Amino acid sequence: MPDAVLVSDFDGTMTAEDFYSLAVKRLLPAEALGPWKAYLAGRMTHFNALRTIFSRIRAPEADVLAVIDAMGLDPKLPDALTRLRAAGWEVVVASAGCAWYIDRLLDTAGVCLEVHANPGVYLPGGPLVMEAPPPSPFTCEETGVDKAAVVRDALARARAVAFAGDGLADLPAALLVPDGRRFARGDLAEALTRCGRPFRTFAAWSDIAAMLLDAGGAS
Incomplete structure (x- = not known):
């Protein structure tokens, strides 16, 4: 122990940085944050908000990996x-x-x-x-x-x-x-x-x- x-x-x-916010900034339109706003308002679970945002990403994997690198570990x-x-x-x-x-x-x-x-x-x-x-x-x-x-x-x-x-x-x-x-x-x-x-x-x-x-x- x-x-x-x-x-x-x-x-x-x-x-x-958070992955979801960087993904919206770099790969998605601003309105893609709608699910997150719904979570903050209590209309959607945290899990479903993130899953919905992620489901809207359409980009070559290299572009998404660049977003990951930009998170700043x-x-x-x-x-x-x-x-x-x-x-x-x-x-x-x-x-x-x-x-x-x-x-x-x-x-x-x-x-x-x-x-x-x-x-x-x-x-x-x-x-x-x-x-x-x-x-x-x-x-x-x-x-x-x-x-x-x-x-x-x-x-x-x-x-x-x-x-x-x-x-x-x-x-x-x-x-x-x-x-x-x-x-x-x-x-x-x-x-x-x-x-x-x-x-x-x-x-x-x-x-x-x-x-x-x-x-x-x-x-």
Whole structure:
């Protein structure tokens, strides 16, 4: 069993940009964000909003891979992971996005991580087909991957648990960890502020590793 676990969102947390928003900017008309607006208004699940946006992509795979590259995976990620693991931290990715592009970015960086994400495949010429993961303790209808369930699992098997995220869908998971191990930016930071719950900010994912290590490793 690990001494400590950091559960991390991927899009906008390990990367600078979300895949869905970059795909709309580069490959789709502005109105393609309609499903996302429906999600924010409570008329569509997070999973169905992303799946619908992805289903509208029609482009050569090379163009989509360029979008993935532009997401900006933290270049210091490999070194940060090495230092975290040496201090007793296990890192788990819990994403409501698609494993198709997450796995590509991590493979390119030479990083091996446990990843909970929605499976998918890019068909020739498009679209990106994202499916719900098979039923498990870590799945749910709203996001496909139940991030809060991943955190609860970590809490059951480790002495220290941290969470990092940037989106509204990260809020239930973020609220499960102690204040000093809650890392947020973007929409998650705004939601936590509205709830009156403390959090630590970060500019890049590697900043989170530095803060956890400065706090004394897995202690």
